[in-house]
């Protein structure tokens with residue numbers, strides 16, 4: 001294994017994260033903030049260099065096919081069994097299925113995904129765009145960075161995120177399907193808007209948007225009140241995506257119960 005440097009992996013000419021005082025990085029932060037304010041997300045297209053992408057996928061594919069945990073779960077949009085004031089027959093309580101094949105942080109050690117995750121200028125860029133002083137990697141060795149593969153017919157179904165924001169890196173696009181769809185500000189912190197959530201679940205909501213993400217793109221998405229899903233993958237090429245988890249405090253861990261739920265093991 002040859003040692004690789006971060007600038008062989010990331011396109012630092014286009015995205016000069018390594019030069020915090022530079023005019024170019026200041027302009028990048030401004031552009032990202034504009035995107036975030038306008039649409040609740042920002043994307044760095046081509047953040048990972050094409051050659052590095054090929055290598056990352058070649059390294060990960062055999063690990064996915066032999067070691068990944070098959071995560072299969074029926075859930076409603078809230079990941080909750082009961083919601084106060086909502087009848088069990090209400091459309092918002094309808095269950096949908098999510099299936100993927102997950103590699104945990106401990107199975108990614110030494111990989112380029114972890115090198116990107118732990119590279120401090122990335123966390124600092126995201127913090128600067130979100131208006132946080134500093135963001136921290138997780139202490140949880142399983143949850144800190146994950147790679148998920150979705151095969152033919154598999155999907156990440158409708159949900160709201162529990163975390164304030166989610167950072168993903170798309171590693172491989174499928175031949176068909178696997179589209180990221182979202183319904184912006186479907187609810188708010190003050191208004192659960194069950195009527196509109198119900199329409200979404202019944203496939204009757206009029207403003208579902210689709211985001212075209214290409215492999216190598218970094219996306220930061222605020223999904224607490226924006227419902228989102230990934231449609232079922234079609235064809236024999238997996239959709240492979242890395243999820244990088246940062247928090248505004250150091251030392252954050254999942255509970256054992258959460259680890260078992262997501263990864264099938266607590267340790």
Ligand SMILES: [Fe+2]
Pocket residue numbers: 159160161166223228
């Ligand atoms: Fe999500």
